[in-house]
Amino acid sequence: MITIAKDAYTWCAKYHDGTQIPEYDESRPNGRGFAEVSASQVATLELSSAHKVAVPHGATPVFFRRRRMELNPSNDNVVSSTTTHCIGWKKGENACYLFVSEDGSTLLTNDAQAV
Amino acid sequence: MAAAVCQAQGGTGASVTWANAEGGCKFNLADSLTSTTPIAIPTATGTVFSWIKNLVLAVTTAGTTAITNRRISMATSPATGLKLHFKQVAVASYAQAATGNRPASSGSNGAVPSTYTEMTTTPALYDNTSVATSSTGPNGDMAVCVLGVDFSYAGGPGSAQAVPNIVVTYDEQ
Numbered sequence: 001m002i003t004i005a006k007d008a009y010t011w012c013a014k015y016h017d018g019t020q021i022p023e024y025d026e027s028r029p030n031g032r033g034f035a036e037v038s039a040s041q042v043a044t045l046e047l048s049s050a051h052k053v054a055v056p057h058g059a060t061p062v063f064f065r066r067r068r069m070e071l072n073p074s075n076d077n078v079v080s081s082t083t084t085h086c087i088g089w090k091k092g093e094n095a096c097y098l099f100v101s102e103d104g105s106t107l108l109t110n111d112a113q114a115v
Numbered sequence: 116m117a118a119a120v121c122q123a124q125g126g127t128g129a130s131v132t133w134a135n136a137e138g139g140c141k142f143n144l145a146d147s148l149t150s151t152t153p154i155a156i157p158t159a160t161g162t163v164f165s166w167i168k169n170l171v172l173a174v175t176t177a178g179t180t181a182i183t184n185r186r187i188s189m190a191t192s193p194a195t196g197l198k199l200h201f202k203q204v205a206v207a208s209y210a211q212a213a214t215g216n217r218p219a220s221s222g223s224n225g226a227v228p229s230t231y232t233e234m235t236t237t238p239a240l241y242d243n244t245s246v247a248t249s250s251t252g253p254n255g256d257m258a259v260c261v262l263g264v265d266f267s268y269a270g271g272p273g274s275a276q277a278v279p280n281i282v283v284t285y286d287e288q
Contacts, residue, residue: 007118030117033179034288064288070190071123073140073278113238
């Protein structure tokens with residue numbers, strides 16, 4: 001049994017030929033894995049139509065959600081739990097990552113560990 | 116892509132039992148997440164350590180994703196004389212916390228036990244293996260943690276000394 005835990009943003013990959021591959025749609029209500037995307041065909045990556053990154057030819061598109069949980073060793077709860085979304089690309093020594101926080105703030109960087 | 120539901124868990128017992136560590140994880144001298152068996156503050160220059168805490172990121176509701184880039188850090192710097200340390204250990208190599216695998220005390224303040232890495236406020240990678248979230252239970256390796264208390268610690272004895280919050284981050288894709 002899989003419980004769907006939807007996040008603040010969902011991804012959509014757009015191919016050079018105009019095809020759109022969304023994370024969720026009617027044919028895949030449980031969602032797609034990003035690995036199902038044909039990397040070589042991706043022209044742009046979007047997060048809920050609010051944020052977009054163009055993927056250069058020959059680059060590998062990147063998507064992940066960075067989960068952060070903060071535990072208090074002494075008390076009885078998770079102090080905070082947040083998710084930062086990332087879309088971008090990498091090609092050899094070059095990379096571009098757009099991190100989008102839950103509040104909508106963004107960070108554009110070439111450091112995958114910047115957040 | 117159905118996201119998984121994850122939880123920080125601690126392992127105890129001879130044949131490991133995983134329990135929610137989000138309900139507290141006390142650094143003590145016991146094979147327990149809740150015991151308040153105290154760690155004696157050194158009375159001269161030196162560092163003593165807690166018993167090990169076997170922490171792991173665990174999937175509690177399966178997803179169709181994979182997890183990688185597991186990192187650990189502290190939310191804030193600890194009080195003078197307190198330090199947290201960690202090391203990566205495979206779940207298959209789980210060892211029950213006991214006095215026998217407690218890191219040896221040191222004659223120096225601020226000592227880092229052999230094979231451990233000092234935890235800082237910068238997230239440090241402890242396991243970058245990509246593991247599918249299709250199964251519940253531990254996902255990836257453990258971060259085995261200990262607390263070091265040295266002679267410079269000015270806090271008084273007690274069962275609820277302040278230890279910084281522990282931050283676990285991971286990438287889900």
